[in-house]
Amino acid sequence: MTAKTLDVVGIGNAIVDVLVSADDRFLADHGLTKGTMALMDEHQADRLYASVGAGLETSGGSAANTLAGIAQLGGRAGFIGRVRDDQLGAIFRHDIQAVGTRYDTPAASDGPSTARCLILVTPDAQRTMCTYLGASVGLDPQDLDLDMVAQAKVLYLEGYLWDSDDAKRAFIAAADIARAHGGEVALSLSDAFCVDRHRDSFLELVDGHVDILFANEMEITSLYQANSFEEALRQVRGRCRVAALTRSEQGSLVLAEDGTHPIAAVQLGPLVDTTGAGDLYAAGFLHGWTQGLDPQRCGQLGSLCAGQVVTQLGPRPQVDLAALVRSQLGQQL
């Protein structure tokens, strides 16, 4: 087993988010399904952008948010994902490095611009995402820093990468390397529509390559085409070392070797924007996991991080997350 100099390394789309307010009518008029992610080409994305209100820009990307969160918690984090050498790419790079995440993937010097995600936040604090993948789909095996992957205790993959064939290949290659070096592989299913697009591939991956699985209720029921959450639970149990299944305000359920642990949701203030809730749950969970906490404590840490990020606009905690954890969960971390 390779010496582990990093706790978690993530591979994902490198995205800058544009957060705007919208109402249910706007979603309906544009054929968008609340709470999900829709892919767009650049022309569609530009047209939609022209029809929304003033925005707020912030670095995003599902796995990138998770790895930024782990770094904020004090973990040793690395991220692999591709931006273009443009202004948004520079913002993405700055922000993830600024919190202490190692990020060395070279920027593309030609081709599509840095990925953008238009996030429509409705008055109920739900987020609906419209993503132009841009430069991020160009990630391929040669962009992988294999040394970094080998040095990680856990390799974390976001399901969204499945929407790009190059990225998917890079992804599977990385999982094999991680395991060959004694690391574990974690996967987030990302989005119910994404699961629907790539179900067979995900089913095979979960059975053969994944140690830690993250999914919300919609995603796990979609994966197993189950009629209920309970049926999905029966299906997933035992297929990977641990499955952390999130259920919004109902908290989460952690299925582990030591049993099934219901974890309460944490509410730290008024709900503002759910963007990043799943990403930060994964950050807290994986940070706990790589620090040796038991699965239940990992879930509690995930719940706390998710509970913070939903009280603000945007997916990267704007507070001292490590200090918050110390004040809420004590000094164990």
Added chain:
Amino acid sequence: MTAKTLDVVGIGNAIVDVLVSADDRFLADHGLTKGTMALMDEHQADRLYASVGAGLETSGGSAANTLAGIAQLGGRAGFIGRVRDDQLGAIFRHDIQAVGTRYDTPAASDGPSTARCLILVTPDAQRTMCTYLGASVGLDPQDLDLDMVAQAKVLYLEGYLWDSDDAKRAFIAAADIARAHGGEVALSLSDAFCVDRHRDSFLELVDGHVDILFANEMEITSLYQANSFEEALRQVRGRCRVAALTRSEQGSLVLAEDGTHPIAAVQLGPLVDTTGAGDLYAAGFLHGWTQGLDPQRCGQLGSLCAGQVVTQLGPRPQVDLAALVRSQLGQQL
């Protein structure tokens, strides 16, 4: 007098803000004076950016914030200022148009990139700004939409423009056109250091060309090199039609033909970030003024808008400002 199809037209630097948290130690280490604006070249700006934490990006610019605010209040607003045809320029253009402000200044197709302002927000909610003016200094008289200026009831100028010779010339030309068409001219002194750099020029402008003057306590005492706010008051009284002098949590003082009106500060929630407080005070005041309110009511409207923007991160209200005004000040607007 030309028919007025616009209430307020503003000329200013077209800037995208990068908001980051910093502490007093960081300001001291970098020789920055809290609450002021420092100009930087691109190299200095990049170096400073590399040393700060993760940011949040939002359209900014002092006059641009004011004109966006006026449009949000329901006023007919126009803005003139220059961006580059880059990603940040596209964000600036989108955001100001999305709230209903007319903005037609063509983007530069070469030369420096869109202006950026790194705004360091300290735990006391004060903001300290470091600006790379980039493409905005290229504004010159030929960029002025003279028709738009002629159509405005009030032309609003930000003092920051004095830091560029081209912009300053454009500025004075615009003021002459506005007055020739029966419009009024409003000026914000912007920043105490800026006043210090251009004192003679501002003194001459206030005496000869300005109807409505906005300044905070530091700026007005700097303008007249006064030993106290009271001395500055004596100096400014009678030099322009109305002077609205802001004093942070002490509210503001409106010196008008119908008397001197002390206006209380408005506190709508915990103080988060003072970025945009002066800009939104001017927005509320000018919106009231162009709707025919008396000076005291204009000051109250300014106070309310400033009171909102300091409860959030960033200088553009993320709420329905018109609805807020209706709920707080009644149906007059």
